[in-house]
Amino acid sequence: MFCMKIATYNVNGVNGRLPVLIRWLQQSNPDIVCLQELKSPNEKFPLQAIEEAGYKAIWHGQKAWNGVAILAKKKYDLKEMGRGLPGDPLDIQSRYIEAMVNGILICCLYLPNGNPAPGPKFDYKLAWFKRLSSKARALLKKNIPVILIGDFNVIPTDLDCHKPESWVNDALFFPESKKAFKKLVDQGWTDALRTLYPDKKIFTFWDYFRNAFARDAGIRIDHFLLSPQIAGKLYKAGVDKEVRSWEKTSDHAPVWIQLKK
DNA sequence: ATGCCTTACTATGTAAGA
Numbered sequence: 001m002f003c004m005k006i007a008t009y010n011v012n013g014v015n016g017r018l019p020v021l022i023r024w025l026q027q028s029n030p031d032i033v034c035l036q037e038l039k040s041p042n043e044k045f046p047l048q049a050i051e052e053a054g055y056k057a058i059w060h061g062q063k064a065w066n067g068v069a070i071l072a073k074k075k076y077d078l079k080e081m082g083r084g085l086p087g088d089p090l091d092i093q094s095r096y097i098e099a100m101v102n103g104i105l106i107c108c109l110y111l112p113n114g115n116p117a118p119g120p121k122f123d124y125k126l127a128w129f130k131r132l133s134s135k136a137r138a139l140l141k142k143n144i145p146v147i148l149i150g151d152f153n154v155i156p157t158d159l160d161c162h163k164p165e166s167w168v169n170d171a172l173f174f175p176e177s178k179k180a181f182k183k184l185v186d187q188g189w190t191d192a193l194r195t196l197y198p199d200k201k202i203f204t205f206w207d208y209f210r211n212a213f214a215r216d217a218g219i220r221i222d223h224f225l226l227s228p229q230i231a232g233k234l235y236k237a238g239v240d241k242e243v244r245s246w247e248k249t250s251d252h253a254p255v256w257i258q259l260k261k
Numbered sequence: 262a263t264g265c266c267t268t269a270c271t272a273t274g275t276a277a278g279a
Binding site for chain 2 (some may be wrong): 016065115210211
């Protein structure tokens, strides 16, 4: 059966992690990839290495922080549909880019962390979330296949972390964050991993410190939200957990879904 | 409760991440 594999990976520095990224691309062989936390200005995006690995790319970077990109195998047409989330012309952080690939609108996002909370960073997180929800509602009205993909920086429920009580003072697990995520999903989106694995502890991030990965003390914050026009095609999903154990690796692991044709 | 790691930057410390 032909399947399309779509992945998301918060690389935590696309240049610093380039060997890990390329190794994972070759091993996992996804058709489409959303990257977050490039931590690279546009002119330093490692296009050549990514092209040599078999992909074309669009990216929205900035110096030192943030940055998002969409990669697609060279056989696909990758058409950028926009960058930057509407709703705040003063927002200069590079956290959103979208592209049409093979009839699917791929929306790659890096939602603000929001710590320390409460505070101005948490206010920015909630404001950004509100803008994302408005955008998402407009996308649903198009009645086309859309996927919101990326690092949402939200632990949706207790099942999505190893130990809920250790996250209660964190912006990723604040009631406002969880409510905003639930409200977004309730617009009509399908949380791909949770839908396929309703009761399973699945993690996509493990702290560098406290020996978190060895203890499997992780959280699930990287998500795929599918519009109704594509949710029925969801076939498989998973986390490439072993990548988190590699040398010079990101604190996130790549996450992927497979869609039936 | 923290920032135990790790990144980028014009840097030998600071800010940020989650």
